[in-house]
Amino acid sequence: MSKIKIGLSACLAGENVRYNGQNSLNKLITQDLEEYFEYVKVCPEVAIGMGTPRETIRVVRDGELQLRASRSNTDYSKDMRDFAKADMKRVADADLCGFIFKKGSPSCGVFRVKIYNTDGMPQVEKTSGFYAAQVMESFPWLPVEEEGRLNDPPLFENFIQKTFALGHWKEMLKEGLSHKGLLDFHQYHKYWIMAHNQAGLKRLGKMLANRGERSVEELASEYLKEYSEIVHRPPTSLKHSNVLYHLLGYFKQDIDSFDKGEMVKLIEQYRENHIPLVVPITRLAYFAKKYKQEYLLNQSYLRHPENLGVLNRL
Numbered sequence: 001m002s003k004i005k006i007g008l009s010a011c012l013a014g015e016n017v018r019y020n021g022q023n024s025l026n027k028l029i030t031q032d033l034e035e036y037f038e039y040v041k042v043c044p045e046v047a048i049g050m051g052t053p054r055e056t057i058r059v060v061r062d063g064e065l066q067l068r069a070s071r072s073n074t075d076y077s078k079d080m081r082d083f084a085k086a087d088m089k090r091v092a093d094a095d096l097c098g099f100i101f102k103k104g105s106p107s108c109g110v111f112r113v114k115i116y117n118t119d120g121m122p123q124v125e126k127t128s129g130f131y132a133a134q135v136m137e138s139f140p141w142l143p144v145e146e147e148g149r150l151n152d153p154p155l156f157e158n159f160i161q162k163t164f165a166l167g168h169w170k171e172m173l174k175e176g177l178s179h180k181g182l183l184d185f186h187q188y189h190k191y192w193i194m195a196h197n198q199a200g201l202k203r204l205g206k207m208l209a210n211r212g213e214r215s216v217e218e219l220a221s222e223y224l225k226e227y228s229e230i231v232h233r234p235p236t237s238l239k240h241s242n243v244l245y246h247l248l249g250y251f252k253q254d255i256d257s258f259d260k261g262e263m264v265k266l267i268e269q270y271r272e273n274h275i276p277l278v279v280p281i282t283r284l285a286y287f288a289k290k291y292k293q294e295y296l297l298n299q300s301y302l303r304h305p306e307n308l309g310v311l312n313r314l
Contacts, residue, residue, distance in 0.1 A: 003035075003036060003037060003038040004036065004037060004038070004097040004098075004163060004164070004166075004167035005037070005038050005039075005040055005094055005095060005096050005097060006033075006037040006038070006039055006040070006096060006097060006098045006099065006100060006163065007039075007040050007041075007042065007091060007094070007096045007098070007099035007100070007135070008029065008039040008040065008041050008042070008099070008100050009024075009041070009042065009043065009100065009101050009102040009105065009108045009147075010041040010042060010043040010046075011023045011024040011025075011043065011102055012024055012025065012026045012029050012030075012100065012102060012147050013025070013029070013030060013039060013041050014030060015041065015043065016052065017043040017045070017046045017052055018052070018053075019045075019052075019053060019054050019055070019056045019057075020053050021052050021053035024102060024147070026147050028147075028150055028151075029100060029147060029150075032308060033308075036160075036164075036305060036308075037098075037163075040091075040094045040096060042087070042131075044080060044083060044084065044087075044107040044108065044130070044131040045057065045080075045107050047083055047087070048076060048079040048080055048083050049079070050076070055069045055070060055071055055072060055074075056069070056070045056071075057069050057070065057076060057106050057107075058070055058106050058114065058116050059106045059113060059114065059115050059116065059127055059129075059130075060115070060116050060117070060118060061115050061116070061117055061118075061123060061125070062117075062118050065077075065115065065127060067080050067106060067107070067130055070120075077130070080107060080130045080131065081130060081134070083131075084130060084131045084133075084134035084135075085134060087131075087134075088134065088135070088138045088139075091135065091138070091139070092138075092139075095170060096139075096142060097142075097143070097163045097164075097166040097167045097170065098142065098143040098144065098145070098159065098162065098163035098166065099132075099135055099142060099143070099144045099145075100144075100145055100146070100147055100150070101129070101132050101144065101145070101146050101147070102146070102147060103146040103147055103148040103149075105129050105132075106129050106130065107129045107130050107131045107132070108129045108131055108132050109128060109129040109132060109146065110128055110129070110132050110136070110144055110145070110146050111126075111128070111146060111149075112126040113126060113127050113128055113129050114126065115127055132144070140225075140228065141166075141224050141225065141227075141228040142166070143159055143162035143163050143166060145159045153310070153313035153314050154234035154235075154314060155234055156310060156313075157234065157304075157310040157311070157313075157314055158231070158233070158234035158235070160305070160308065160310060161192060161231075161300070161304075162231055164300070164305075165189055165192070165231070165300065168185065168188070168189075168300075169185060169224070172184070172185055177216055177217065177220055178216060179208075179211065179216055179219070182208055182216070182219065182220060182223060183208055186204060186205065186208055186223075188298060188299065188300055189299075189300050189301075190299065190301075191243050191246065191247065191299050191300075191301035191302075192231075192299075192300050192301045193227070193230060193231065194239075194242070194243050194246070195235035195239050195240050195242075195243045195301065196230050196231045196233070196235050196239065197230045197239075198239075198242065200226070200229075200230035201230075203226065204223060204226060204227060204230070207219070207222065207223060207226065208223065237270065237271055237273060237277075237314075238271065240270070240271075240277060240314075241267055241268075241270060241271040243301065244267045244270070244280050244281075244284065245267060247284050247296060247301075247302075248260070248263055248264075248267070248284065250288075250293055250295075250296060251287050251291060251293070254287070254290075254291040255287065255291075259287075263280070263283060263284070263287075266279055266280040266283060267280050276311060276312050276313060276314055277311045277314040278311035278312050278314075281301075281302060281304070281311055284296070284302065285297075285302045288302065
């Protein structure tokens with residue numbers, strides 16, 4: 001698959017657009033992920049005409065949430081909301097498969113952005129940045145993450161897999177939406193979905209099997225909404241282990257008792273966090289190739305980007 005487009009806070013790409021005239025260059029984003037991602041950058045604060053360097057802004061609770069300058073108290077709420085809404089057409093046209101935002105930013109933060117009262121004191125309440133909130137409202141199925149959280153292996157792996165899966169979804173749409181295309185997508189990602197929620201996998205399967213009178217467009221919209229909710233949080237090691245045992249079942253007629261016993265040991269060692277997920281995954285992929293299990297070889301669960309080494313840390 002060619003590079004997929006990802007939205008990105010411009011400061012993370014090394015652009016000197018922060019309030020202090022500097023940047024927040026992130027090498028994981030600009031080096032490690034560059035092989036896979038094409039970035040569509042934005043700095044909402046610069047976009048609404050704030051200079052660089054500039055006065056800092058923060059989210060203030062004064063009835064409704066407002067975006068104000070920390071010293072002059074200038075209110076940028078309307079400018080930012082107007083820009084964010086208008087920019088959603090550009091985001092839609094870019095056909096993004098994910099978005100990486102700057103942590104803590106009053107415009108771009110996703111999680112736990114500070115809220116201040118009118119006296120300048122931080123509150124217990126937290127929110128999302130004005131621009132990021134608009135992106136999430138406009139595209140609820142779009143994978144979003146903050147750069148700091150990408151250092152957490154499960155969150156990183158889940159974000160990568162979600163963006164790749166959405167890239168696959170968009171390729172399916174380009175080929176022409178069909179019921180067969182939806183079924184193929186579901187089958188390709190079957191075990192990755194199972195790793196998140198086995199009951200959710202069954203619900204999606206029933207949704208596709210019991211199409212009823214729904215148009216393929218309605219079915220796709222319903223499927224994408226349910227699928228996005230299922231894969232929102234990273235899988236646990238227990239759920240991964242469940243998938244590994246399911247995959248092992250494909251080889252019950254092929255491998256002998258010794259190989260089966262060794263494979264069970266690997267799964268249990270992974271489940272108990274003694275070895276990374278890459279070890280049992282690699283062994284199962286080997287069996288799939290050796291015994292020509294084409295269905296498994298075409299499962300996204302066994303096809304992680306090796307250069308990123310995401311499974312080495314899970």
